[in-house]
Amino acid sequence: MSLALRSIASNKGLTRLDISGNLIGDMGAQALGLSLRTNRTITALSTDKNRIGVAGLKGLRGALYGNKKIVEWPVMTHDIGCYLDLLAEGVREANMEEESAHDIIKDACANPLMEDPVLKTEGLDALRSAKHLKREP
Numbered sequence: 001m002s003l004a005l006r007s008i009a010s011n012k013g014l015t016r017l018d019i020s021g022n023l024i025g026d027m028g029a030q031a032l033g034l035s036l037r038t039n040r041t042i043t044a045l046s047t048d049k050n051r052i053g054v055a056g057l058k059g060l061r062g063a064l065y066g067n068k069k070i071v072e073w074p075v076m077t078h079d080i081g082c083y084l085d086l087l088a089e090g091v092r093e094a095n096m097e098e099e100s101a102h103d104i105i106k107d108a109c110a111n112p113l114m115e116d117p118v119l120k121t122e123g124l125d126a127l128r129s130a131k132h133l134k135r136e137p
Helices: 002-010 025-038 054-066 077-108 117-135
Strands: 016-018 044-046
Touching: 002 025, 025 054, 077 117
Parallel strands: 016 044
Antiparallel strands: none
């Protein structure tokens, strides 16, 4: 698929390109982005339902620096929705891990006379890890 997307760069007869639903992913989007930098005939582009994430969007964004002819490019609502669902799932998992880490710390410190430093350290490490997950895009 990458070769086909790269061949778009030299196609002078193509004015509308709809590659929706081909699951090209980030690598395909980056290849398409490179082709669109040099193709000056495409004015309309449809790219939804391709499982394009942030890296692919960056590659496509780069195409717009070189190609000012693209005037029609509908928002990729399906791909954005899928990406937001993944982010939401990641936040849910991070919240569960954070809650679990708090429970470990609470158990480790429940009885000051029998405080378990190893368990407390494990809980603090898990808490740091969960908070790091929340910060990742």
